[in-house]
Amino acid sequence: xxxxxxxxxxxxxxxxxxxxxxxxxxxxxxxxxxxxxxxxxxxxxxxxxxxxxxxxxxxxxxxxxxxxxxxxxxxxxxxxxxxxxxxxxxxxxxxxxxxxxxxxxxxxxxxxxxxxxxxxxxxxxxxxxxxxxxxxxxxxxxxxxxxxxxxxxxxxxxxxxxxxxxxxxxxxxxxxxxxxxxxxxxxxxxxxxxxxxxxxxxxxxxxxxxxxxxxxxxxxxxxxxxxxxxxxxxxxxxxxxxxxxxxxxxxxxxxxxxxxxxxxxxxxxxxxxxxxxxxxxxxxxxxxxxxxxxxxxxxxxxxxxxxxxxxxxxxxxxxxxxxxxxxxxxxxxxxxxxxxxxxxxxxxxxxxxxxxxxxxxxxxxxxxxxxxxxxxxxxxxxxxxxxxxxxxxxxxx
Numbered sequence: 153x154x155x156x157x158x159x160x161x162x163x164x165x166x167x168x169x170x171x172x173x174x175x176x177x178x179x180x181x182x183x184x185x186x187x188x189x190x191x192x193x194x195x196x197x198x199x200x201x202x203x204x205x206x207x208x209x210x211x212x213x214x215x216x217x218x219x220x221x222x223x224x225x226x227x228x229x230x231x232x233x234x235x236x237x238x239x240x241x242x243x244x245x246x247x248x249x250x251x252x253x254x255x256x257x258x259x260x261x262x263x264x265x266x267x268x269x270x271x272x273x274x275x276x277x278x279x280x281x282x283x284x285x286x287x288x289x290x291x292x293x294x295x296x297x298x299x300x301x302x303x304x305x306x307x308x309x310x311x312x313x314x315x316x317x318x319x320x321x322x323x324x325x326x327x328x329x330x331x332x333x334x335x336x337x338x339x340x341x342x343x344x345x346x347x348x349x350x351x352x353x354x355x356x357x358x359x360x361x362x363x364x365x366x367x368x369x370x371x372x373x374x375x376x377x378x379x380x381x382x383x384x385x386x387x388x389x390x391x392x393x394x395x396x397x398x399x400x401x402x403x404x405x406x407x408x409x410x411x412x413x414x415x416x417x418x419x420x421x422x423x424x425x426x427x428x429x430x431x432x433x434x435x436x437x438x439x440x441x442x443x444x445x446x447x448x449x450x451x452x453x454x455x456x457x458x459x460x461x462x463x464x465x466x467x468x469x470x471x472x473x474x475x476x477x478x479x480x481x482x483x484x485x486x487x488x489x490x491x492x493x494x495x496x497x498x499x500x501x502x503x504x505x506x507x508x509x510x511x512x513x514x515x516x517x518x519x520x521x522x523x524x525x526x527x528x529x530x531x532x533x534x535x536x537x538x539x540x541x542x543x544x545x546x547x548x549x
């Protein structure tokens with residue numbers, strides 16, 4: 153008998169600025185995710201003893217985020233027999249967790265799983281897992297890989313390369329970034345985010361229930377005043393053809409956050425009296441040029457559409473992670489979809505990109521938007537370090 157993986161529920165915390173003093177910076181990442189997992193089960197009246205596995209994305213697995221999946225499951229009050237594991241596929245870590253959960257359910261290994269992610273970038277800074285005991289940055293690529301692919305550099309340089317190849321100018325990047333804030337602010341103010349956000353409590357009892365990262369007053373004109381982040385004398389000498397258009401304003405924000413999805417076999421959900429909200433139609437993950445690094449969402453989108461037998465214009469909602477504005481803009485040039493269907497509630501430029509959390513954060517926003525607008529199909533994809541991308545296609549039920 154065929155088995156179908158469905159999303160029964162999906163939630164996220166508010167997004168807090170990833171710096172000391174940010175709204176979530178005083179909450180340990182284990183506690184942040186633990187509260188999210190507990191709320192997810194409580195609001196679905198699910199006995200956590202029924203959960204077969206907890207699959208959590210987290211990129212910087214060091215310090216307070218070491219073994220974060222298992223510790224968060226325990227913090228949520230789950231029985232000790234419920235296992236958990238932490239996954240690192242860079243920015244797509246929690247999206248990969250959704251894939252693993254869904255695939256295990258379809259295969260018959262699990263009936264119920266939680267897939268989610270967490271990243272406290274204020275408490276565990278990005279890259280802190282690549283420091284030597286002396287505090288110096290260690291080489292995380294190696295000489296053999298760089299010999300095979302000369303020119304592998306930072307994601308910021310890759311974003312500049314993409315802007316150059318797809319002829320996306322600074323004005324377009326800033327206009328897109330301003331759009332992200334405007335759309336996110338409109339979604340917040342209309343209450344469109346309310347059903348996906350769960351409030352969390354700080355150690356002092358303070359309740360955080362609102363995204364901190366959205367800047368209502370952002371304009372293209374204001375963003376135009378910011379200086380390019382990756383332009384240095386050394387980078388200009390190494391990449392003389394680049395126009396240097398990537399700024400802190402047209403790139404994703406560093407934030408804190410957690411998110412989680414309750415995924416079940418469809419008949420199991422029905423037997424428990426739970427309503428499946430979406431069916432997972434197809435999964436994909438691809439690799440692409442590690443030098444350009446951030447282009448893989450394009451082939452990932454094309455391939456998952458072929459797998460599902462759907463045309464691009466049949467998708468009602470696209471989420472393409474806004475790691476940098478050049479990524480969704482290059483994707484849109486290639487896919488030629490209606491711009492109104494691309495990140496219609498803003499993205500990581502406005503809401504931030506807490507690395508391990510982002511996959512299921514995007515999925516939460518996409519599923520809620522499909523339900524609120526009556527859309528049927530949603531497709532999510534995101535670029536990942538090293539030249540990879542996950543893609544997931546869901547159907548609202």
